[in-house]
Amino acid sequence: MASLTSGPLALFAFAAVLKVVLFPSYHSTDFEVHRNWLAITHTLPLHKWYYEATSEWTLDYPPLFALFERTLAAIAELTGGHVDMTISQHARLDTHTLFFQRASVIVTEALFFYAATRFFKHMNTREQTIRVALVFCSPGLLFVDNIHFQYNGFLYGILLLSIYAMWENQFLLGGALFAITLNFKHIYLYQAPAYFVYILGAYCFVKVGDKYTFSLVRLIQMGLTVVAVFIASFGPFFQHLPQIMSRLFPFKRGLCHAYWAPNFWALYSFADRVAIQIVKSAGGDDTLGDVKSLTRGLVGNSVFAVLPDVTPLHTLVLTVLFQLPSLYLLWKKPTKAAFIDSLVLCGFSSFLFGWHVHEKAILLILIPFSIVAARTRRHAQIFYILSCVGTFSLFPLIFKATEAPTKVIVLLMFAILAHHYLAILTPTNTENLKKSSTTTVTLGLSIIEKMYLYGLIPLFVYAEMLHPVVFSRGQLEFLPLMMISVYCSNINTPNMPAPVENIAYMDAVEIKPTTQQLKAAAAATMKETSSVESSKKITTTTTTTVKPQILDSQANYFSNKFI
Numbered sequence: 001m002a003s004l005t006s007g008p009l010a011l012f013a014f015a016a017v018l019k020v021v022l023f024p025s026y027h028s029t030d031f032e033v034h035r036n037w038l039a040i041t042h043t044l045p046l047h048k049w050y051y052e053a054t055s056e057w058t059l060d061y062p063p064l065f066a067l068f069e070r071t072l073a074a075i076a077e078l079t080g081g082h083v084d085m086t087i088s089q090h091a092r093l094d095t096h097t098l099f100f101q102r103a104s105v106i107v108t109e110a111l112f113f114y115a116a117t118r119f120f121k122h123m124n125t126r127e128q129t130i131r132v133a134l135v136f137c138s139p140g141l142l143f144v145d146n147i148h149f150q151y152n153g154f155l156y157g158i159l160l161l162s163i164y165a166m167w168e169n170q171f172l173l174g175g176a177l178f179a180i181t182l183n184f185k186h187i188y189l190y191q192a193p194a195y196f197v198y199i200l201g202a203y204c205f206v207k208v209g210d211k212y213t214f215s216l217v218r219l220i221q222m223g224l225t226v227v228a229v230f231i232a233s234f235g236p237f238f239q240h241l242p243q244i245m246s247r248l249f250p251f252k253r254g255l256c257h258a259y260w261a262p263n264f265w266a267l268y269s270f271a272d273r274v275a276i277q278i279v280k281s282a283g284g285d286d287t288l289g290d291v292k293s294l295t296r297g298l299v300g301n302s303v304f305a306v307l308p309d310v311t312p313l314h315t316l317v318l319t320v321l322f323q324l325p326s327l328y329l330l331w332k333k334p335t336k337a338a339f340i341d342s343l344v345l346c347g348f349s350s351f352l353f354g355w356h357v358h359e360k361a362i363l364l365i366l367i368p369f370s371i372v373a374a375r376t377r378r379h380a381q382i383f384y385i386l387s388c389v390g391t392f393s394l395f396p397l398i399f400k401a402t403e404a405p406t407k408v409i410v411l412l413m414f415a416i417l418a419h420h421y422l423a424i425l426t427p428t429n430t431e432n433l434k435k436s437s438t439t440t441v442t443l444g445l446s447i448i449e450k451m452y453l454y455g456l457i458p459l460f461v462y463a464e465m466l467h468p469v470v471f472s473r474g475q476l477e478f479l480p481l482m483m484i485s486v487y488c489s490n491i492n493t494p495n496m497p498a499p500v501e502n503i504a505y506m507d508a509v510e511i512k513p514t515t516q517q518l519k520a521a522a523a524a525t526m527k528e529t530s531s532v533e534s535s536k537k538i539t540t541t542t543t544t545t546v547k548p549q550i551l552d553s554q555a556n557y558f559s560n561k562f563i
Contacts, residue, residue, distance in 0.1 A: 007129030012113050015137060016106055017288070019146045023102045023543045026400045031149040032091045032118075033057040034101060039085040041066055042073035046236055050243050055089045063233045064183040067152075072104055105145050111157035112136060118164045119371055130421050135160075135370040140391045140415045143407070144360050150396045152360075155184050163343070163368065167336050171203040171218075172225050179229035186248055190364060194342040197327050201334030253356045255310050260481065261357040262393045262488030264318075268307065270486045275306035315355040322349035337375075344369045359397065359485075360388040374425035381445055384422055385453065385491065388415055392456050393488040395463075396481050399538040404464055419443050452491070455524035459487055 022118040040049055049059050049066055059066055072354050076083035082096035116135040120128045134539040145152050158181045161202040165174035181188050204219045205212045237244055260266040303309060326345040330338045351357055366387055373383035391411050400408060445453075463480035471477070 007125040008113075008117055008132045011129055011133055011136070012110075016107045019102075019106050019142070022146050022406070023099060025147045026146070026398055026403050026490045027098075027149045028397065029057070029091070031098075031101065032093075032148070034151070035084065035092065035097060036087065037066070037069040038073045038076060038083070039087045041070035042077075042085045043087055047240060050240055050247055052087065052236070054087050058247065060184045060250070062186055062248065063237055063244070064180065065185060069185065075104075076100055101149070102146070105149070105151060105153065108151060109145070109153035109157070112153040112160070113157070114541070115160035115164065118161070127425075130425070131374070134373055134418065134421070135367065137414075138363065138366060138370065138387075139410045140363050140366060140387070140394055142410060143391065143394045143398060144363065147403065147406070150360070152363060155181060155188075156363070158184070159188065159368070160371070161372070163340065166198065166339065166479065171199060172221060173201060175222050176225050176229055179226045183229060183233040187361060189355070190347050190361075191343050191368075193323055193327055194330065194339065194346045195219045197330045197342070198334050198339045201331055202339075255355060257356055257358050261351065261359040261361060262389075262485045262487070262491075263352045263354075263357055265310070265353075266485040266489045267356075268310070269304075270482060272304045279306060315353055318353040319350050322353060336358065337372075340368060340372050350485035359393055360384075362393065366390055374422060377426040377428055377444060380422040381443055381449070383445060384418055385445070385449060387418065388453055389456070389488050389491050392460070393484060396462070396484060401464075408460070421527040455487065459483060
């Protein structure tokens with residue numbers, strides 16, 4: 001079977017057209033951030049890139065991303081000066097610059113698409129298209145990259161290629177690709193512990209007979225590979241490392257981002273505001289409410305009125321503590337299934353307890369998780385809930401009323417299609433026995449899970465429609481933001497089922513053949529058997545052999561490759 005069929009290619013083309021249609025949509029200040037970075041890397045010599053501070057949009061990504069911007073600037077030069085690459089204190093926008101930057105996101109996302117197809121290249125067209133869509137057509141990524149504006153797609157492409165290399169036992173390549181990802185965007189440090197433990201357990205310990213022996217040579221090889229990437233990235237900036245580090249890790253920005261990420265600290269901040277009202281009503285200090293409120297969208301040192309203040313060290317300790325269980329399981333049994341689980345849960349722990357976490361960091365969980373979303377029915381349920389709620393939590397990023405229909409339509413389409421296909425990909429034993437052409441397969445969410453998801457509807461209605469009317473003078477402007485963050489924070493930490501090691505690529509071939517496939521397979525079997533069997537044997541064969549041979553070959557391939 002061809003490694004890439006027409007289905008995924010049509011999917012990529014459709015997605016590209018949709019993203020082009022979204023060119024005129026709202027864009028955030030991140031658009032000006034990247035335009036300014038184009039100007040900085042185009043106008044100034046390399047040694048001044050991390051010192052330039054004409055505007056608030058200073059360069060604060062690792063060197064490889066700065067070089068990526070320089071490459072884009074070189075391409076922009078070919079437009080004959082139509083792309084505005086002027087360093088400015090104020091935002092600058094014109095149609096040519098808008099289209100160039102929007103188009104550059106789509107082009108670079110081709111790497112993400114390619115990486116997604118690598119995992120499912122041996123499947124039939126239908127299943128390959130569905131699984132690639134679950135990864136590539138992330139509604140959250142569409143909101144963040146193609147409307148809000150950032151370059152995350154190609155970075156997730158490199159990350160997925162790194163994971164794929166690890167699954168193919170190409171550890172040095174996987175380690176190098178992850179190091180490259182880190183040198184593009186340091187947020188991926190959240191997932192570094194999972195890489196470290198997996199490489200140590202699966203690569204540096206070699207099985208000799210019935211025992212495992214630590215290979216110092218392999219450790220050195222991996223270390224040299226990773227160090228080489230960092231030297232290539234930071235080498236030209238060696239004399240400016242302190243300045244770069246101050247840009248990459250600005251702890252003065254405070255515990256919470258201006259738009260609260262729906263994590264533990266959103267609940268903590270909300271609890272502090274509730275505690276203030278309780279203390280006041282009990283006759284306590286009336287000046288408590290004068291403390292700078294996190295609900296006002298301010299970025300800076302976080303100060304709580306009633307609850308204890310939180311420092312970066314506190315967040316680090318909590319993050320590590322909640323990463324340890326999955327890392328311990330990965331160390332005890334460094335399998336490919338355990339690796340992806342630990343990767344997801346390390347990202348989730350950092351999202352829940354990290355310092356100054358952006359709401360966009362939810363993608364760090366959803367994108368790797370999407371690879372194995374159909375491993376089991378419970379994985380599918382968790383992925384579905386996380387995707388719907390995580391995408392909804394991104395709505396405040398796109399706050400203009402003109403984009404409201406786009407947000408709703410995209411999320412609804414994902415919710416409907418993902419529910420349908422995830423249910424098909426992960427049928428239960430009962431559904432397999434009862435399945436017929438008239439049977440409706442559902443994902444099997446519990447009543448509580450359904451009610452939680454339905455609760456997003458009245459929350460959206462109030463935040464987007466009623467609040468601007470009720471508070472027409474702009475009072476409590478960050479109340480809807482607080483409500484969304486707190487509500488979305490209440491989703492439970494994923495209770496990931498234990499990795500199942502004896503299923504083909506995490507149930508990768510669970511799609512059942514269609515009626516036409518069954519008839520074709522039965523007919524082919526009858527024709528082949530008729531030449532050598534009696535009519536009685538033909539009847540027996542047609543009633544027992546109804547599964548297309550391709551599914552068996554896929555199962556064998558994935559059992560050997562990925563388990």
